[in-house]
Amino acid sequence: MAGYKVIADWHTHTRYSDGRGTVEDNVRAAAEKGLTEIAITDHGPKGIFIGVKSAETYLDIKKDIEALKERYPVRVLLGAEANVTGLNGEIDIAPEISKEMDILLVGLHPQAVAETWRENLGWMLPNFLGRVNQTLKKRMRNANTKALLNAMYNHPINVVTHPGLMMDVDLDEIAGASAATGCAVEINTGHAYNKDEVIKAALRWAAPLAVNSDAHYPDTVGEVDKGVELLLKWDVPVNQVLNAVPVSARQEVHPSDIIRNVH
Ligand SMILES: [Zn+2]
Ligand SMILES: [Zn+2]
Numbered sequence: 572m573a574g575y576k577v578i579a580d581w582h583t584h585t586r587y588s589d590g591r592g593t594v595e596d597n598v599r600a601a602a603e604k605g606l607t608e609i610a611i612t613d614h615g616p617k618g619i620f621i622g623v624k625s626a627e628t629y630l631d632i633k634k635d636i637e638a639l640k641e642r643y644p645v646r647v648l649l650g651a652e653a654n655v656t657g658l659n660g661e662i663d664i665a666p667e668i669s670k671e672m673d674i675l676l677v678g679l680h681p682q683a684v685a686e687t688w689r690e691n692l693g694w695m696l697p698n699f700l701g702r703v704n705q706t707l708k709k710r711m712r713n714a715n716t717k718a719l720l721n722a723m724y725n726h727p728i729n730v731v732t733h734p735g736l737m738m739d740v741d742l743d744e745i746a747g748a749s750a751a752t753g754c755a756v757e758i759n760t761g762h763a764y765n766k767d768e769v770i771k772a773a774l775r776w777a778a779p780l781a782v783n784s785d786a787h788y789p790d791t792v793g794e795v796d797k798g799v800e801l802l803l804k805w806d807v808p809v810n811q812v813l814n815a816v817p818v819s820a821r822q823e824v825h826p827s828d829i830i831r832n833v834h
Contacts, residue, residue, distance in 0.1 A: 755778075
C-alpha cells in the first residue's frame with residue numbers, strides 16, 4: 572500500500588495540566604514539524620496531580636489560542652483529555668465547557684477521582700494499585716470497558732485515548748463502539764502498551780483511528796513515526812486514519828473537518 576503522512580496531532584499537553592511547555596511552545600513545535608493542525612488537550616480537572624486546576628482553565632487556554640491566531644501556519648484546536656469518572660460513563664468536563672471546544676478526547680486514567688466513594692474504592696483504587704489476581708483483573712476489565720463504552724455513547728467524544736493503557740479494556744467492545752459512534756480509537760505514540768492489539772481490533776471492526784503523540788514536552792509534538800510504522804505493518808487503509816493523508820495528497824486538508832461532523 573502507499574504510505575501516508577500524519578498531518579494533525581490531536582493530543583498534546585501544556586503546563587496548564589502536566590505538560591512542560593506553553594500553548595505557544597506546542598504550536599511553534601507543530602509548525603516546525605510541518606503539521607497542518609494541533610489540538611491542545613490538557614487533562615480534565617479530576618485527575619489528581621495531572622489535571623487542570625478547574626474546568627474554567629480551558630477558557631484561559633482558549634484565550635491563549637486566540638492570541639496566537641495567524642501567527643503560525645497551523646490550525647490550533649481547543650480540546651481536552653477528559654477522565655472517565657463513573658461506571659455510567661460520567662466525564663469530568665461539563666457540556667457547557669466542552670461546547671467551547673473543537674475536539675474532545677476521553678481516556679481512562681486510574682489517577683482520576685470517581686463520582687462516588689464506592690467507585691473510588693471498588694474501581695479506581697484496584698486499577699491504580701495494579702491487578703492482584705485473575706478474578707479481580709477480570710472484574711476491573713469489565714468495569715473499565717463498561718465505563719468507557721457508556722462515555723462513548725453518552726458524550727460527543729471525538730477520540731478515545733490509549734485504550735488498554737493503565738486500565739485494561741475489551742478492545743473489541745471499544746472498537747465496535749468506535750465504528751458505531753464515529754469516535755476514533757487512538758494509537759498513542761507517547762506510551763508503551765500493546766498497540767498491535769488495538770490496531771487488530773480496529774481492523775476487525777473497521778473502527779476509525781487517530782495517531783497522536785500525547786506530547787508532554789514541546790519537543791515530542793508530532794512525534795508519531797512509531798505509530799505510522801505500526802499502521803503500515805498491519806496494512807491499515809489510509810482512509811481509516813482520520814488525521815493522516817496519503818503522501819501524495821495536498822496538505823491543505825483540515826482533518827478536524829472530518830471528525831467534527833461525526834456526532
Ligand atoms: Zn491519557
Ligand atoms: Zn494525554
